[in-house]
Amino acid sequence: MTTNIERAKQMRNDFMQGNGKGSEKDPLTRQTPSHRRVLSRQELKELYASNMIVQNIINIPAEDMTRNWFTLKMEDEDLKNAIMQKLRDLGAKEAFQDMRHFERLTGDGLISLGVTQSSPVELDKKIEYDKLKRLDYIHAFSGHKIEDMVTNKDVFSSAYGKVEHYKLPKTEGSDREKRVHESRLLHDQTRKLEDETKGQPLLEPLYDILTVMDTSLWSVGQILHDFTFKTYSSKDIEDMNQEQRRELGMLMDFMFRTEALAIIGEDESLTKQSTNVGGIKELLDYGWEMLSGATRMPKSVIKGQEAGTITGAQYDVMNYYSRIAAMQENEMKPQLEKLIRIVLWCEDEVGGRIDPESIDWEIQFNPLWEVDSKTDAEIRKIVAETDNIYIMNSVLMSDEVRDTRFGRYGLEETLAFSGDEAAQRRMAEEVYGKYKESRDEDG
Template identity: 25%
Template structure:
């Protein structure tokens, strides 16, 4: 899309009439006597929220990211946690195929490329990854056909942010069966001077977004999202100003005051040489003065020290700014600022657990669709085929301690044993359930498939019957006809 068309889309979204604003509000609370509610002259009613669209300010976003470490953490921490444990393949895959798939990932650095796309999508509100396949240089404007991907041809992703190198087209995807229905059907890869280098079909593009926008704002943003920095910008300003003022107060914590006799005459009627000598004396005293030095004054002159600032409540104010930033960015204070948990008996585990639950939501919502689009491409490049039943699973972010792992293993093993003893499971099924715990607990992985198959169908009663030495022996009386035929000799 040209810059002229982009301005036309933005202008159309800005000029669209707002029927909610045009209608008169008739059901609002108002108390003019106490200056409360709608229409009253109060600070609350004077508050306005103008539409600024900070995500469009490319220079400001770059400056904030380069200069502000809090912005860097907000942009980078969540993508790092989303991709640090990556994913595992599920299904009937041989170790040789897994090794070849891992080699493709290492050669293309796909984990780092996806991390970079997520990072720039959060900073700028949108980024894209161009899928690179050797031999497809002349097919970029055509839908990606998986059958045309030869082994070893996948070359990774080329990451572009929404302001540098990629522009969505006005044509949208109309196929309701396409996962990208309603999004741009083509993208133009542009050069630095704005000239179009190539036109790319959407099936060859991986989209990375920031925060989602409502429909009209999405159109104004050319179907990208909102920068994470825009949502927390005011809290960043408050945090930086508070911390800067606290640092400045340390220079003004104490003010020295010295009484000098006839100071007004010194500056009014004395010669310039005398004034210069006075300034030289003051500068010499300032140079040698320190916390352990001595201030020399003439006899009769008075020297006083006045404490200018109090610091007792500043830490609480600063902590409030940090809490606001943590809430706006949805990252715990302990992780965003690298601080230890505060308060008695505080461990920070509950905050981290809630945070990891949020990251798990992002992995399912944002990362899984990206991997589903890349997975068949990587398997075709690694194996030359797409196996049936192939899927991915995300390893847990929370790593339990050895004690927690032992407790989990004990609780789950006892549950399986109880189900087996109640004959809800046979011995083979119970062993199979125990073997499933190997990935989670590191136990029961020595149970072989042959053992499970051999014990299939054997119940708890069958197993305990073999331990009873009298099992199978009957103590009932012999039949009457047999007893009658026996005589005493």
């Protein structure tokens, strides 16, 4: 009969064996890198619910993408304010954060568009924009709510690979399949394998690394539990049977953990031992480096560093925010533009129906981060030294430097990063040029 100790040994024999990477006889040396782990809906739910590091990996990029939101650029201030107020009423910021959260967790994040139109709403038909009256609500949900997606498989079509219809589960009391036209949903999907309609959950390729990290946590816990222990030597031990040794061990373990005084015989000895932890830091760092590289998130961000603030040496964090800014531009911006176009087309929203193509408007995401005070001071010192060199060599005049650094548009305007530095520079140059012209006219 298998004892509890033997079962415990089997449970920790190979932490990767449950992923199908080895045989029972030789689990480690027969691992194959090609095996794919497919996580069920319940497994994804339990992995997310039971591990805070997993929650950080899923939640933090979604929060960073929407944390500072965006600014809508258009000439009509009243219209801009009306659109932004409508988005606040809809809870658009929270919905887009949830959509990205679901995309990372399940592979697909979606937002339903609840519209009212002058004609009957048919979900399987394309939205008729010239008949829209109101956008009543938006709801974020995961790909688990979708049974299937009908995509264009014609490689010679301009719409190749795009979703045409979504199949939803049958509603209670109905035996008919519900189909929804793609125009009635916003769909966020960034990881998809060819010939598969649904996206791949981020945790599937991370599963082995997360398992290693879970094992390292368990192992460190065991080391801490047994970091110091005592060794008791006595010649009487040899005459004891197994049951007597067990009882003595339990009694002495309790006494030596709770009492500061040990009473032993002349021929007995009691020594204190410590667990050797040499090299464990390198092993743990290796696990963190693998997790950081796989998630494309710095360790400090995964561990929950305060969002939006960095020091001068954190180039990895700067690169992370640069990547987030690119994701905003390439992945979230088209979805936001689609939502705003629908709001503009609605007859009863923001002052009447407006053709989005008839006006100039643009989404600009707000800066994601700022440097800390120490780094800010160091940057200012370097800039001051550079300016001094320019003045000494007659590249710039002192008045020009003073206007640039200490005028209305000073150094602090250059320390924020939005992902589009070229556009920021052009805007700053244009604004500063007009500001300087007005000063010249006044003076």
